[in-house]
Amino acid sequence: MPDAENSNPPSITVRLVGHEREPVAIVENFAPDPEALRAAAARAAFAPDPRHYPGIRAALPADYMAGVHPALSEVMREVFGFTRGARVLGANFAIVTTSPEALSLEQRLPHVDALDPGRMAIVHYLSPGDTDGTAFYRHRATGFETITAARSAAYFAALNADLAAHGQPAAAYLCGDTAIFEQTGVIGARFNSALIYRSRVLHSGAISAGRELPGDPRTGRLTVTSFLAAA
Numbered sequence: 001m002p003d004a005e006n007s008n009p010p011s012i013t014v015r016l017v018g019h020e021r022e023p024v025a026i027v028e029n030f031a032p033d034p035e036a037l038r039a040a041a042a043r044a045a046f047a048p049d050p051r052h053y054p055g056i057r058a059a060l061p062a063d064y065m066a067g068v069h070p071a072l073s074e075v076m077r078e079v080f081g082f083t084r085g086a087r088v089l090g091a092n093f094a095i096v097t098t099s100p101e102a103l104s105l106e107q108r109l110p111h112v113d114a115l116d117p118g119r120m121a122i123v124h125y126l127s128p129g130d131t132d133g134t135a136f137y138r139h140r141a142t143g144f145e146t147i148t149a150a151r152s153a154a155y156f157a158a159l160n161a162d163l164a165a166h167g168q169p170a171a172a173y174l175c176g177d178t179a180i181f182e183q184t185g186v187i188g189a190r191f192n193s194a195l196i197y198r199s200r201v202l203h204s205g206a207i208s209a210g211r212e213l214p215g216d217p218r219t220g221r222l223t224v225t226s227f228l229a230a231a
Helices: 034-043 064-078 149-166
Strands: 011-017 022-028 055-058 086-096 119-125 134-139 181-187 194-198 203-205 222-230
Touching: 011 064, 011 181, 022 064, 022 181, 034 222, 064 086, 064 119, 064 194, 064 222, 086 119, 134 149
Parallel strands: none
Antiparallel strands: 011 022, 022 194, 055 086, 086 222, 119 194, 119 222, 134 181, 134 203
16 A cells, blocks of 8 residues: 555544543544555455444454554544554444345444444445445433443343333434434544444444445445453
8 A cells, every 4th residue: 555645644533422422523534545455355255244233344454454554543542542552453444235124233324333332333435426324322311422331231231121111223324313212412424434332332324224235345335343451
């Protein structure tokens, strides 16, 4: 990949989401050569995700993290206050492909990726023209917008009670308010932009109703999803 100085430099803005004012960093021009990443994705071997992601994943080029490091390190330091670096727990190309009727219960609800405040999530959007981004939520019964270790038991007990009272959500991607959750914000995708936020924030992919979900990296909702643990 070319050096970052040979492309448009990254620009960083911060949005504070919900009553809890959790920061979400929005980085434009996140990678120095997004077209090279798209070409790499077109050659990659995708396979179904064995965990909770509703689609397929593939390995990244070995130099991906080096390319995004300047912007990422600035965000981690200046926005989140992590000054001793971070360990990469996982990073992959990802494409949402699961049809709405095939979604599990967990995939129809907002989720968190980890409870520790030092765990971070990154979604890097690589589909030109695609605006389906990421939405953030508040659990109505508890008022929680983040799930910590101290809140976990109370949250899941209340969520189970909600599901018993209201029934399971329809077989669809979550989009907007429901009887159980209130959407606190949605940030649309932009080509070669990235969202960086704490993994404990309740969130969900903002997938438009009725959209096609092809598995081809050239036409599907191609992203890079990464998870970090701050030192």
